[in-house]
Amino acid sequence: MVFIADPLTDDRQTLTMRDAWAAHLTDLVDADPRLAVVLADISSEMFAEAMKAHPDRVINVGIREQLLIGTAGGLALAGMRPVAHSYAPFLVERAFEQVKLDFEHQGTSGVLVSVGASYDWAEGSFTHFSPRDVALFDTLPGWRVFVPGHAAEVPPLLDRAVRADDSVYLRLSLRHNENPHAVPEDSLLVLREGARATVVVVGPLLDNVLEATADLDVTVAYTNTPRPLDTAGLRELAADTGDTIVMVEPYLEGTSAWLVAEAYEDRPHRLLSIGVGREELRRYGTAAEHERLHGLDAEGLRARVRRFLA
Structure with a gap:
């Protein structure tokens, strides 16, 4: 747990997270x-020059996501550090058996990088939504999960992922905060202090939370590395707010509840989980509209936190 630090830069995001990831x-x-x-075809145009320079190490398997993971797992068995990439529902949900077998069961490790997040391309409909991805990784031991909130946070997270010995899921999104933040490794970054609750927010929902809680007496802590979650830092922070906790995540609501419960098995606490709802919204619309309908915009977040505190 670290208290308020300066952002990485003062610049607004000009590149997308995917742009920053591909360039780095x-x-x-x-x-x-x-x-x-x-x-698997997705983003292949961003690596055209790299494919020419390294045809044996930059590989496009086509629209075959199970083969994508199988190939990455085989490269890991051969001593390489693979980075596999596609849209989140194709990379994680469609190919989860291969993730389970070709990485977890084989005892290998690699880096999986997704785009699309929970509903970034809302026009693409439900086939391109993946709010359940982090919950799936929670069924496998040892996976790290990185969820940047700004393009400038991507390169340092990618450096960590590539250097790591264990497996990492890097979740990129078009949703983003206005400014990046330098979050110390595997810690919570405290941006605001209060007395009534500790609000932990993951990745690109930080600005919405800061706006929603601007006049509420709450502590706000940010992380872009929710796995492993800094539960020791959370316990320390929440002790000053009556062990009243709000978890705000840009994926399936309640995904981190099990970690909070595990951290608090020795003392009572109150928890409000806020995230993408389980009800399917059978409309296209825009990502901003889906965010609002799931109550993840500033207005929706404020209403839920106020009810919880009342």
Whole structure:
């Protein structure tokens, strides 16, 4: 747990998280012969030059997501550090059996990088939504999950993922905060202090939470590395707010509730979980509209937190 720090930069986001990831990964592939990139058509145009320079280490398997994960797992068995990429529902849900077998069961590790998040491309409909992805990774031991809130947070997180010995899921989104924040490794960054509750917010929902709680007497702590969750820091913070906790996550509501319960098995606490609802919204619309309908905009968040505190 670390208290208020300066942002990484003062600039508004000008590139998307995917832009920042692809540019930085290209540089890393040039510098590290151990790295391999496996694609399934998605974002392949962003690696055209890298494919020419490293045809044996930048591979496009086509629209075959199970093969994508299988190839990455095989490269890991051969001693490479694979980075596999596609839309979240294709990378995680469609190919989850391969993630389970070709990484977890085989005892290998790699980096999986998704785009699309919970409903970024709302026009693409339910086939392109993946609010359940982090919950699925929670069924496998040892996976780290990184959820940046701004494009400038992506390169340092990617560096950590590539250097790690264990497996990492990097969840990119078009939703973002106005400014990036330098979050110390595996810690909560405290941006505001209060007395009535501790609000922990993950990734791109930070600005909405700060606006929603602007006049509420609550502590706000930010993380872009929700796995492992800084439960020791949470316990320390929440002790000053009556062990009253609000978890705000940009994926399925309640995903982190089990971690909070595990951290608090020795003392009572109150928890409000806020995230993407379980009800399917059978409309296209825009990502902003889905955010509002799930109550994840500032107005919706404020209403739920106020009811909880009342």
